[in-house]
Structures are given as C-alpha cells and as structure tokens.
Amino acid sequence: MAADWKKKCDSQWQLGAHGVLMPDSVDWKSVYEKKPFGRNLLQNPSPYGINHSVPPPEPHRSEIPPPPDQPPQFEPNGNFSGWKTSTEVLPYDTSGIPPGVVVCQLPQHRWFSLEQHVDLKAEGLWDQLLDEFQPEIVIEDWYEESQLDKSIYQLDVKLLGADAKTVIKQHAYNPEEDLDNYSHTWKKVSHVFSNYGPGVRYIHFLHRLKNQFMVEFFDTKVTDSSIIIKTSK
Structure with a gap:
C-alpha cells in the first residue's frame, strides 16, 4: 500500500524524473494528500479581496474630514485572517518646510506589516528533499503603486532552520517609487531561492505597506502573495 502512494506521488509530480530521491521512510500518503508542490503555501494571499488581473481601485479623495462623532480611520479595511499584522507610526516629515512657515496639515505615514510563518514539513515536505535536493522556492507578490511616498513597500523573506530562528538565506x-510621473498599477515582485544549503525547515514571509492619513485615510494594497515549491532545483 505504501508503495502505491509512492507511485502516485511520482506520477503526480515526476519526482524521479527530476532527480528527487524517494526513500521508503517518507509517509507518501501524507505527501500525496498535502500536495506540497506547485501550490501556494501562504494562507489568504489576497487579503484586500482583489487580484492583480484587475487594476487597483482609484482612491476616492473627498478632502472632507469625518464627522466629529466618527473616529478617524487609521487601519486598512480587509480580511487579514491567516496573517499576523502590526502597525508602526512614523514621525512627521518636516524636512521640506522652510523655517518659520506654518503648515496646517501634514500627512502622517504608517507601516502596516503582514507576516506569515510556514512550516515546510507540516506542508508535506521531508528532510532529505530539503537538505539534499533543495527544491526551488519561488516567492511572488504584487503591490499597489499608490504613490503615497517614495517608499511604500518592503519585502523580507527568510529561510529558517529547525529552531525557526536561525536564518539560512x-x-x-x-524599492523606491517614481513620484515625478503618475502611475497607478500593480507592481510585481519575485524571487527564487535555490542552492540555499541544508537545514531549511521554515519560511518567514513579511511585507510592509505604507499607509497615509491626512484628513482622510489612504492605503497601499497588496495581492496574490505566494510561496511555491517547485520540483526543480
């Protein structure tokens, strides 16, 4: 029976043809059911409910402050289940204001962080594959060109060891945005980890988005985030 599951896995992903060793000690039934190859290992990859095949919505700027009895909005709207979120309030940027000039309003910027921690073995991968074959790990992300600031997006992806702390890669x-020319579209970010060395067991995925409040709230959206394990190396 175990041999049958092993054959199913080989047929499904052509593991042997790609040079992947397939030891009998692996629970091939579990691998087949979890299907770790070619699928997105991130949960809820589009928390704003939109995808990059559709242009990002144009921001509505009424320039009318909220009613006095309504608290101002400082956090984005979305379904962030599966993500750990946090906010960092940034100091006001007064660098371009000449001495003695009185300014009534300044934009307040905040970094909104979303992060996930992926357990590769729990997703169906096994030690020998990760240590010896070291399959390609493909990262992809799409962020909105919101033009709220020079820096509106940051990505940080770490391949971690068995202690979930040691950074292997x-x-x-x-990136810095071109604020001199207006453009409002999705920007693709991608990276492929390969030949990263033995010991990888977890992936920590974090991106930060710049939001702005000045009378109204404006955010930078992200969509179609993904971590995909390939059968190539």
Missing part, C-alpha cells in the same frame, strides 16, 4: 527588497 534571506531576501529583502525595498
């Missing part, structure tokens, strides 16, 4: 990305 890391990819960080912190």
